[in-house]
Amino acid sequence: MTFASGVLPILTVVVVLVLLYRPLGDHMARTFTGARHLRVERAFYRVVGVNPDSHQSWRSYLTSVLAFSTVGVLLVYLLQRTQALLPYSLELGSVPEGLAFNTAASFVTNTNWQSYSPEATMGYAVQAGGLAVQNFISAAVGLAVAVAFVRGLAARRSATLGNFWVDLTRALLRILLPGAALAAVLLVAGGVVQNVNGFSTVITLTGAEQVVPGGPVASQEAIKMLGTNGGGFFNANSAHPFENPSPWTSVLQIILMLAIPFSLPRTFGTVVGQRRQGYAILGAMAVIFLLSLTAVTLAELGARGSASQSAGSAMEGKEQRFGIVGSTLFASVSTLTSTGAVNSMHDSYTAFGGMLPMINMMLGEVAPGGVGSGLYGMLILAVVTVFISGLLVGRTPEYLGKRIGGREMKLASFYILSMPILVLTGTALSFAVPALRADIEGTSILNPGLHGLSEVLYAFTSAANNNGSAFAGLTANTPWLNTALGVTMLLGRFLPMVFVLALAGSFAAQDRVPSTAGTLPTDRVQSITLLVGVTVVVAALTFFPVLALGPLAEGLL
Amino acid sequence: MSSSRNTVRQLSTAVRVLVVLTLLLGVAYPLAITSLAQVAMKDRADGQIIVLNGVDVGSALIGQDFTDDAGEALPEWFQSRPSAAGTGYDGASSGGSNLGPENPDLLAAIDDRRAPIAQLEGVDPSAIPADALTASASGLDPHISPDYALLQAPRIAAERGLEEGDVEALVEANTQGPDLGYLGESTVNVLKLNIALAQLDT
Numbered sequence: 001m002t003f004a005s006g007v008l009p010i011l012t013v014v015v016v017l018v019l020l021y022r023p024l025g026d027h028m029a030r031t032f033t034g035a036r037h038l039r040v041e042r043a044f045y046r047v048v049g050v051n052p053d054s055h056q057s058w059r060s061y062l063t064s065v066l067a068f069s070t071v072g073v074l075l076v077y078l079l080q081r082t083q084a085l086l087p088y089s090l091e092l093g094s095v096p097e098g099l100a101f102n103t104a105a106s107f108v109t110n111t112n113w114q115s116y117s118p119e120a121t122m123g124y125a126v127q128a129g130g131l132a133v134q135n136f137i138s139a140a141v142g143l144a145v146a147v148a149f150v151r152g153l154a155a156r157r158s159a160t161l162g163n164f165w166v167d168l169t170r171a172l173l174r175i176l177l178p179g180a181a182l183a184a185v186l187l188v189a190g191g192v193v194q195n196v197n198g199f200s201t202v203i204t205l206t207g208a209e210q211v212v213p214g215g216p217v218a219s220q221e222a223i224k225m226l227g228t229n230g231g232g233f234f235n236a237n238s239a240h241p242f243e244n245p246s247p248w249t250s251v252l253q254i255i256l257m258l259a260i261p262f263s264l265p266r267t268f269g270t271v272v273g274q275r276r277q278g279y280a281i282l283g284a285m286a287v288i289f290l291l292s293l294t295a296v297t298l299a300e301l302g303a304r305g306s307a308s309q310s311a312g313s314a315m316e317g318k319e320q321r322f323g324i325v326g327s328t329l330f331a332s333v334s335t336l337t338s339t340g341a342v343n344s345m346h347d348s349y350t351a352f353g354g355m356l357p358m359i360n361m362m363l364g365e366v367a368p369g370g371v372g373s374g375l376y377g378m379l380i381l382a383v384v385t386v387f388i389s390g391l392l393v394g395r396t397p398e399y400l401g402k403r404i405g406g407r408e409m410k411l412a413s414f415y416i417l418s419m420p421i422l423v424l425t426g427t428a429l430s431f432a433v434p435a436l437r438a439d440i441e442g443t444s445i446l447n448p449g450l451h452g453l454s455e456v457l458y459a460f461t462s463a464a465n466n467n468g469s470a471f472a473g474l475t476a477n478t479p480w481l482n483t484a485l486g487v488t489m490l491l492g493r494f495l496p497m498v499f500v501l502a503l504a505g506s507f508a509a510q511d512r513v514p515s516t517a518g519t520l521p522t523d524r525v526q527s528i529t530l531l532v533g534v535t536v537v538v539a540a541l542t543f544f545p546v547l548a549l550g551p552l553a554e555g556l557l
Numbered sequence: 558m559s560s561s562r563n564t565v566r567q568l569s570t571a572v573r574v575l576v577v578l579t580l581l582l583g584v585a586y587p588l589a590i591t592s593l594a595q596v597a598m599k600d601r602a603d604g605q606i607i608v609l610n611g612v613d614v615g616s617a618l619i620g621q622d623f624t625d626d627a628g629e630a631l632p633e634w635f636q637s638r639p640s641a642a643g644t645g646y647d648g649a650s651s652g653g654s655n656l657g658p659e660n661p662d663l664l665a666a667i668d669d670r671r672a673p674i675a676q677l678e679g680v681d682p683s684a685i686p687a688d689a690l691t692a693s694a695s696g697l698d699p700h701i702s703p704d705y706a707l708l709q710a711p712r713i714a715a716e717r718g719l720e721e722g723d724v725e726a727l728v729e730a731n732t733q734g735p736d737l738g739y740l741g742e743s744t745v746n747v748l749k750l751n752i753a754l755a756q757l758d759t
Contacts, residue, residue: 004739012740048573060563067567071575119649129583136582137575165574172578177586184590191618194594194602199649202606202613204621205751206631211648212604212616219590236642236651239694241618242604247741305658310667313687317653320638320688320700323742327694344694345653354658447657454657473655554659 006325009251010293013329016255017262024259025266025278031174032147032167033271041169048165055160058505061148064164065141065497069108072134073490076104079130080122089123090198098482105486107131109493110138110370112224112231112340112468113459113485115476119234124196124215131231132220136180139227139260140171142372145497146264147271149376152504153400154272156511161504175260176227183222183256190252191245192218217242225256228370230340230468238330238343239319247326250343254330257337261285261368264375272400276523281378284531288367289336292360297328299353304555308350317345328353335360338370340468347447347455347471351555354471355547358458361465362543363535364419370466376500378531383412383503385534386522395520401512408506415499419464420542422488426460427546429484436480444481446473450557454550459485464492607752615748620699622646623751630677633716635701635709635754637747638688639670642696653694667691678712700744703732713754727753 037045037052045052056064079086080095080103095103099115106113107130116122122131144167151161188194197214204210217233221243224231234240244250262285269278300314301324308314318327327344334341335357346354360367366377387404390397397404404412430440431453445452455471462469463485470476476485513519521527594602605617615621622645623634630636643650656663667690674689675682686704706728714721731750735741 005735005742008739044577048570048577050570050574059560060567063560063564063567064571067564068571068574071568071571075575075579117650117652119651128587129579132587133579133583137578165570168574172582177582181586181590185593188590188594188598188602191601191605193604194591195604196591197603200613202615204615205748205755206621206623206625206634208622210615210619210621210646212606212619213648214604216587216591218594218602219587234651234695236653236695236697239653240651241616241620241695241697241699245618246736248736251740307656307658307660307663307667310664311687311690312685313691314658315687316656316658316663316667316691317694318691319694319698320702321698321741321744326741342694345655347655347657348653348663350658446655447660449659451657451659471655471657472653473657554657 005323006297009325009329012251013254013258017258020259021263021266024263026270028175028263028267029270031170032267038173041173044169045165050165052163052166054163056163057159058161058501058508061161061164062498062501065145065501066494068168069141069494072108072137073104076107076130076134077101079126080104083123083126086123086125088125088196092121092123095121098479099477102482102486105489106468107134107229107231108138109466109489110142110227110229110338110373111463111466111489111493112229113463113470113476113489114231114468115482115485117235118232119213127220127233128216132223135220135223135227135229135231136172136176139176139223139229139371140168142370143171143175144168144372145500146372146375149379149500149504150268150271152507153379153402155508158508161501161508176223179226180219180223183226183252184218186252187218187221187249190249192221192249193242194218213242221253222256224341225253225339226260228257228261228337228339230334232341238341239345244343247321250322250326250330253341254333257333257339257341258368260371261337261374264368264372268375268379274400274523277400280523280528280531281375281382283528284535285366285368285374285378287528287532288363288535292336292356292367293329293332296332296353296356297325299350299356300324300328303350304352305350307348314350314353317348319343331357332360335467335469336365336367336369338365338373338465338467340462342469345472346458346469347473351551354454355551355555357469358454358461358547358551359539359543361461361467362423362539364539365465365467366535373466380412380415380500380503381535382522382531383408384416385527385531386520387412388534389520389527389530393520395518398513398519399522401515402507402510403513408503411499411503411506415496416538418495418499419492422464422492423460424546426464426484426488427457430456430480439478439480443478444475446475450550450554454554457546457550460488463488466493607748609752614752617746617749618699619648619697620646621748623747630673632677632712634751635706635713635747638698638701639690639692640696640698641692646697648697651695651697653696654692678708680708684708699746699748701747703728703743703745706732706745706750717754719757723757724754727757
């Protein structure tokens with residue numbers, strides 16, 4: 001690996017993110033704190049019957065989130081079940097119940113796990129009218145919850161967190177829609193297709209027939225990346241030349257995934273009135289990000305493992321135009337954000353190279369995480385870190401002048417515990433219940449031995465963290481996995497949101513304790529180091545045993 | 558207001574919001590982007606279809622295989638990478654093999670690819686580059702490495718009665734460096750190279 005091929009692409013991404021940090025972070029802060037409504041927003045509120053100047057308690061805010069998401073699941077489910085009747089469906093039939101439930105849960109929860117092959121399952125009406133709409137909406141919901149949490153930290157003696165419908169509307173109209181439209185045009189310019197041509201047939205040079213697919217791909221690709229969704233228009237996702245034609249479109253997609261999550265710490269710092277706190281959160285995210293990126297890249301370039309040794313390089317499941325570094329950069333970013341898009345097939349990665357994306361997700365999607373969810377995830381970890389450091393040095397734990405009492409710590413703990421419980425329960429049930437195990441081993445698992453366990457572990461890790469990437473050899477379109485992963489995605493998304501909003505309500509109700517000489521600072525290098533440490537240790541303690549059964553063993557044997 | 562009434566009210570708001578947003582984001586947005594793309598960048602928006610003598614022969618972005626019905630390499634054409642899309646380069650069924658790093662099937666597949674290539678090109682098996690032995694992620698990878706293209710040049714020249722230097726020059730002309738000089742790998746587009754080759758013949 002030379003400096004040019006290995007380091008410059010990462011540097012390019014970092015420079016763009018640095019340039020975006022202030023303007024995008026400040027734009028988002030203005031978006032969510034400004035009192036003025038745009039004319040089009042006022043019209044929208046009138047049509048849907050929302051009073052934009054009313055404020056909601058945390059319970060009411062949560063009810064709106066859950067009501068809206070429930071209706072979202074129902075609509076995506078119905079669209080799939082009636083696909084045969086919808087226009088532009090490429091003569092694809094309606095989607096069966098189990099798969100339709102899994103897909104509806106998947107796209108509403110910002111996961112974009114795909115138990116199906118899109119080319120053979122979803123027509124343009126479902127893709128654009130159902131799935132892409134949720135790509136926008138689920139990201140906006142994540143942003144709204146993050147902003148509500150930040151408001152809770154910034155507020156004093158307040159009973160309210162803002163208005164969900166206003167936050168949702170502004171997130172869509174002022175951030176996601178303009179961003180996606182711009183990105184879509186750039187992607188078309190880079191060769192991503194945008195048509196309604198369906199499948200056409202060409203006669204190749206050797207006289208054979210080849211099918212060439214079409215579709216409104218660029219418009220969906222843009223929000224798929226910007227909203228950290230990750231659901232491919234085609235089965236090969238961002239490895240497909242029509243989704244990601246060149247190295248520079250791949251870097252553009254990487255920047256789109258990272259733009260909002262990495263700028264949100266600025267929004268947070270601005271809203272709470274302490275920009276240094278934003279830099280501290282950003283610092284912790286960036287440290288984990290760069291370490292992980294380096295580790296995945298070195299693992300794949302090292303090409304340990306029988307197949308890579310035999311072929312001479314770990315190119316199985318990778319595209320020539322991206323090469324190793326273009327693939328590992330994408331894989332890291334996609335799993336460190338909750339995107340889950342792939343431009344290479346993780347299942348064929350070397351054992352350690354494939355374990356690292358899994359670890360990225362097991363960290364809880366916080367470096368920088370998904371749109372909105374990454375920020376509130378990292379802030380919860382900051383709360384836990386303050387509590388632990390308070391215990392160590394014997395001081396009352398406070399974060400931004402808010403006391404971390406029993407109720408706050410319980411809510412933070414529930415948040416931290418819910419994801420690992422979902423991952424480990426789902427994986428354990430799949431192997432412990434004889435009937436399920438027979439189905440998993442007989443139908444679902446593609447690769448024999450230890451790698452088979454990794455496929456199932458990866459699936460539940462991906463679902464519980466709302467990532468959506470896969471060791472895609474796994475056949476997940478079975479009654480057990482469609483159901484279990486669907487439920488895991490829903491709980492993995494909305495349980496944490498319940499705890500986050502409850503915690504926000506609790507913080508908002510408090511006054512702000514003035515900081516004294518006895519207050520533990522949270523914006524120093526030591527506190528960033530501690531935050532990184534807590535993030536890594538929590539995940540390591542939880543997941544080391546199961547990793548030892550799968551990828552660790554595979555890589556060491 | 559009771560909480561159940563509040564929930565019902567919120568649900569009805571949710572339905573109205575979702576309907577309006579679906580029209581905006583699911584209909585108006587993709588239509589606007591499609592219209593713009595079709596007017597301003599039609600060739601790219603349609604997938605850069607290559608037309609030869611009035612026939613659509615493929616997309617510049619989608620790989621093809623150059624084999625006979627039995628899957629044997631046609632020696633007069635540059636060969637693409639192995640493909641796991643359907644029976645090979647099936648545009649309706651993109652995807653990789655997803656075979657794991659220690660899977661015996663993958664090890665066998667690599668060996669099964671190596672021997673015929675070594676024989677076809679008349680080279681030592683250890684000289685074959687990795688992209689020739691491994692299936693891509695999409696199964697539709699339009700590219701091979703310059704190394705693999707140059708490895709094939711002597712065979713192509715012999716089959717077509719061309720000068721080896723001319724074929725190598727053709728490979729050079731069809732080699733694309735990394736974007737901006739440092740993003741991604743050097744590539745050779747096999748379909749474009751083979752079209753150029755066919756035109757060289759005539």
